[in-house]
Amino acid sequence: MLSVKDALKNQILSLDIDMCEPDAENAFFVANLDEVYNQHFRWKSLLPRIEPFYAVKCNPDPLLLRLLASLGTGFDCASKVEIQTILDIGVDPSKIIYANPCKQASFVRYAAEHNVKMMTFDNSDELYKIKRYFPDAQLVLRILTDDTMSLCKLGLKFGASLDSTEALLQTARKLDLNVIGVSFHVGSGCYDENAFIDAVHRARFVFDQASELGFNLHLLDVGGGFSHSRNCDGITFEKIAAILGPEIDSLFPPNVRVIAEPGRYYAAPAFTIATHIIARRTVLSNGDVQTLDMDTVLNDETQTRDDHSGYMYYINDGVYGAFNCILFDHQVVHPKVLFKKGIFTFDEILDEPVYNCSIWGPTCDSIDCISTVSSLPVLLPGDWLYFEEMGAYTICAASQFNGFKKSNIIYTATNPEVFAILYDAYF
Structure with a gap:
């Protein structure tokens, strides 16, 4: 199969914008499944004790799920549909945790009917x-942790405080329910590895509390929040693993099973989106927007002008589509030039002047802004931009507002083992 670069290039060069069918030049993803495979073995190497249970909510792409199932991961499901999706690809119910502390009654019944026993709770009504x-x-008590160092603070909605855990355990004992462990989530997009250490100590406190009440807990779920970044200047998976693994070993004996719920760690780096510039407006230095005739646009005469301060570029995916991660997941995306004046420029640094610009989605809503301030060389309608690390909380929440279609996915892999796994999964 092709590399990401070749997949992007082949798709773009196959298009004749003047003659193609409607929607042919839509934005599209390239999913590099090698990245998922590499992330899995990075995990197994650095956190060998912790079993990953992939968070399906992050990206339920069927090929991604099949690859992870083939690699032996478990799955964190939050609804009946997610559970059914995972069961339908042949995953054993014991490899699923129903990790939603507040569940619909019929969904609980569905889990019971399909023997999906592990599930979380954080309140007595549940x-x-x-x-x-x-x-x-098999119940897992989700506790509240310090998530102030995370982009998405899940503690606003879920998690039992340590002041309430004893009463919850007593209620479970009174109801003769089987509590098997403790879970936590430091928040999605955590940027302080020490948050995991504080959470592990809170979990140890609840383990001891449960033991005094007669429970024999044997599962620890350390949740999600794991960085996929390899940027040494920020939090990395290596930094988290270096302190989390030893801390768990020091606090929990080997008979305690440890799982986690990584989502973006697996999905984010695998997906790149290519977007077509469908329109452009030139912003003058006085703030006015200039309307240019077609000859001027095509000849790009504005490069020689000194009376403009920037551009507004309009692309064919936006915050109602794959870029919903900007609104819902607090993500900051970084545009790069993919195709300019008929030249493919993936992964290249262009030796050209750059100008201030804003980037907008295709809908008629003014909130559909992807970037208020970026720096790019002068581009024209018909050129392409790309955005990397777009696999987490993007496709799963995309809508078709204003009639714009969701971006399609092209799959690629160069690793023969990945190709073999996917071939076996389908054929």
Whole structure:
């Protein structure tokens, strides 16, 4: 199969913008499944004790899920549909944790019918619900942690404080429910590795508390929040693993099973999106927007002018589509030039002047802004931009507002093992 570069190039060069069918020049993803494979063995190398249970909500792409299932990961599901999706690809129910502390009653019944026993809770009402619909469930108490160093602070919605855990355990004991462990989540997009250490110590406190009440806990779920970045200046997976692994070993004996719920760690680096510049407006130095005739646009005479301060570029995916991560997930995206004046420029540094610009999505809504301030060389309608690390919380929440279609996915891999796994999964 092709590299990401070749997949992008082949798709773009196959298009004749003047003659193609409607939608042919839509934005599209290239999913490099080699990245998923590499991330998995990076995990197994650095955190060998912790079993990854991929967070399906992050990106439920079917090929991604099949690859992870083939690699032996478990799955963190938050709904009946997610559970059904994972069961349908042949995953054993024991490899699923229903990690939603507040569940719909019919979904609890569905989990019971399909023997998906592990599920989380953080309140007493949930315990009574589970007692009614799935009394044989294996329960995991989700506790509140310090998530102030994360982009998405999940503690606003979920997690039992340490002041309430004893009462919850007593209720579970009264209802004769099987509590098997403790879970936590330091928040999505955590940028302080020490948050995991504080959370592990809180979990140890609840383990001891449960032991005094007669429970024999044997599962620790350290949740998500794992960085996929290899940027040494920020938090990296290596930094997290270097302190989290030893801390778990020091606090929990080997008989305690440890799992985690990584999502963006696997999905983010695997997906690149290519977007077509569908329109452009020139912003004059006085702030006015200039309308140019077609000959001027095509000849790009504005490069020689000194009375403009920048450009507004409009591309064919936006915050109602794959770039919803900007609104919902606090992501900052970085545009790069992919195709300019008929020349393919992937992964190249262009020796050209750059200008201030803003980048906008295709809908008629003014909030559909992808970047308020970027620096790019002068581009024309018909050129292409690309954005890397776009696999997490993008496709899964995209809509078709204003009638714009969701961006398609082209899959690629150069690793023969990845290709073989996917071939076996489908044929």
